[in-house]
Amino acid sequence: MIKIKKINFQGIKQKFQVAKPWDDVIIFVLNILIAIPVFIILHQNLINPNWPLNIDRVVLFIVMIVVIQVLLRFMRTIILFCIILYFLILIYGSTIGNYGFNSVFEDYNSIMYTMSDNPYPQDIIIAKLLPFPSKSKIINAIEYQNPKIRNFAIMATSKHFKDIKGYSDYRTIIQCFAVFKEINNRWNYVSDPKGGDYIATATESLLYFSGDCDDHSILMAASIKAIGGTPRLIHTKGHIYPEILIGTVTDLEKVNFLIKNILFVNESKEKKLFYHVDERGQIWMNLDYTARYPGGPFLSEEILGALTLN
Structure with a gap:
């Protein structure tokens, strides 16, 4: 007779089990790591009721922590497997350029920055989860x-x-x-072919200064980077526009004076500047084709x- 060896499930279980109290520590750390991207996803897709002090988001985060903690405790016998799986997912995300280790780190900073006592929370970018549309094509087009x-x-x-x-x-x-002024003074908006998204290279758009929002953003970003500036592209619903790194709040004050009193006096008269503050406290100013002055x-x-061109 052929003897079939019984699989020692108990032995396998013990191999994947972590000794106390380290299992509780690992569960808590894994909980936080999982909760951050999940929270950002929910934050982006749930309607914001605009409660005072963002209490709704605080409650959401606490509920998530509790739920994930309970689930991980049920899975404590295979906690090592969960850790390995989590890191494999992040490695895969980092490799293909979507959500990876850097994204987790940046989103953690974003959450902490958003929950701090910041006077302009509406200026903070905390959404970087969705894949940037046509990312590789756009990067290649920024010549x-x-x-x-x-x-x-x-x-x-x-x-x-x-x-x-x-x-x-x-x-x-x-x-x-000066580059912004030259491009925006000459830009002619032309839609893409029907039923398709045409990504023009920067040199292609340079011929006639025509195209849609992504073509404008590509030309603006390429031209700015060509002379030492730091541009980035912002993706919104159905629109892409360029921004330029200004720097600190002190830099913003200087740039604000330059725009309103020297460079774009008539265009910016009695108007405010529009910008975003990222999770590191850096200020980025709007350079959209619809703006008549930087920060329109x-x-x-x-x-x-957001797609930053360092």
Whole structure:
């Protein structure tokens, strides 16, 4: 007779079991790591009732912690398997460029920053979960090292604000604003072909200064990066627009003075500047094609993702 060995489930169970009290510690840490991305996803997709002090979101986070803690306790016998699975998911997300280790770290900072006593919580970007649309195509289309883009940007800096003196610390930003002025003064909005999303390269849009919002954003980002600025693209519902890194609150005060008193006096007269503050406290200013001056009104404010070009 053929003897069939019995599988020692008890032995397998013990191999995946962590000794006390470390199992409780690991469960709690894993709980936090899981809760952060889940909370961000729910935060993005649930209607915000606008309760004072974001109490609804605080309650949501606490409920999530409790539920996940209970579930993990039921699974404590295979806790090592859960950890391995979690890290495999993050490794996969990091590899394909979606949600990975960096995203978890940044979203954790975002949550802490949002829950702090910040006077302008509406300016904080905490949503970076959804895949940026056509990300690889857009990155490839931002040809900031192409000589044609570089030469165009240099032409713009020679044409606008060349004689501004006394602001050497903000020379690069002033020159990027010159690029903004040149592009937005000439931009002609043209829709994509029906039934398709056409991604034009920066050099392609440079021919006629025409295209839709993503074409404008690509050309703006490429031109700004070509002369040392730091741009990023913001994805909202049905829209993409560019922003430029301004820096700190002190930098914002200087830039605000420059825009309203020297560079875009008529365009910005008696108007406010629109910008976002990220989870690190850095200020990004709107450069959309609909804006007549840097920091002009947002066309769409609900942010679904950000693509930063470092």
